[in-house]
Ligand SMILES: Nc1ncnc2c1ncn2[C@@H]1O[C@H](COP(=O)(O)OP(=O)(O)OP(=O)(O)O)[C@@H](O)[C@H]1O
């Protein structure tokens with residue numbers, strides 16, 4: 282791994298066109314070690330194209346990329362060693378088994394035969410595909426293929442993990458497991474970049490979010506919007522009307538069009554507000570963040586750009 286101060290992934294003003302389609306126009310982002318960063322945006326905004334460039338699999342037309350300090354244009358081998366890439370669709374070789382698939386990837390990364398086999402078995406267990414070890418990968422269900430794809434991205438024990446819509450097709454338990462696995466990767470110091478359209482799930486998983494629209498990453502105004510959305514709390518009490526009146530009298534911003542939602546400055550103020558309401562004799566049965574902050578931000582962003 283590179284020196285701790287630099288982010289593991291840095292991209293500045295990266296652009297890439299396919300013919301006359303400007304897939305990525307100006308993308309800038311950083312992914313820090315030990316954190317999970319979300320890459321969010323509508324279909325066709327350039328997420329996959331950007332990730333392919335970060336993984337060193339597609340050349341940018343312009344801009345700068347550094348992965349663990351290496352430039353994919355001039356040091357592709359270093360980037361390849363540093364990165365684990367999970368594509369949105371896994372290609373499988375016809376009659377190759379799940380265990381062989383992972384072992385072959387391990388061999389390609391320079392592991393000895395026995396090591397590669399061992400690594401394959403460990404990773405199959407990690408994604409709960411142990412019982413499929415000797416079956417051809419092509420017979421796997423869609424969600425099982427996603428899990429194999431995730432295992433494949435981890436074969437080289439990468440410092441940087443890029444996941445393109447990893448939750449696609451996963452059943453509820455597998456989604457929860459994916460979330461834990463992703464958090465675990467970050468806890469072990471990896472830098473994780475993850476794209477997904479299931480924003481409510483990302484909410485619980487990510488430390489940072491980068492929004493993209495029409496090939497451009499959006500800047501600080503969006504980060505502020507996320508923070509604002511995170512500070513909205515939904516309250517349920519046995520008498521909402523009385524509570525709303527008390528809150529307004531205490532100069533708290535209240536929205537009571539659909540239930541009771543208050544805008545607070547963050548967790549500190551939320552804790553204080555809850556104690557205060559109970560102290561005032563209100564009987565509270567619910568107090569929780571008002572929905573997905575990322576989803577609210579996404580909707581606000583889309584609204585503006587329509
Ligand atoms: N190989 C290619 N050749 C031509 N156009 C491409 C190619 N790859 C991507 N594009 C175009 O570039 C744009 C960005 O595509 P990209 O796949 O990066 O979007 P995305 O944000 O990943 O979308 P989604 O959410 O649907 O996965 C789209 O307009 C797409 O049609």
Ligand SMILES: [Mg+2]
Pocket residue numbers: 328329330369445
């Ligand atoms: Mg995509």
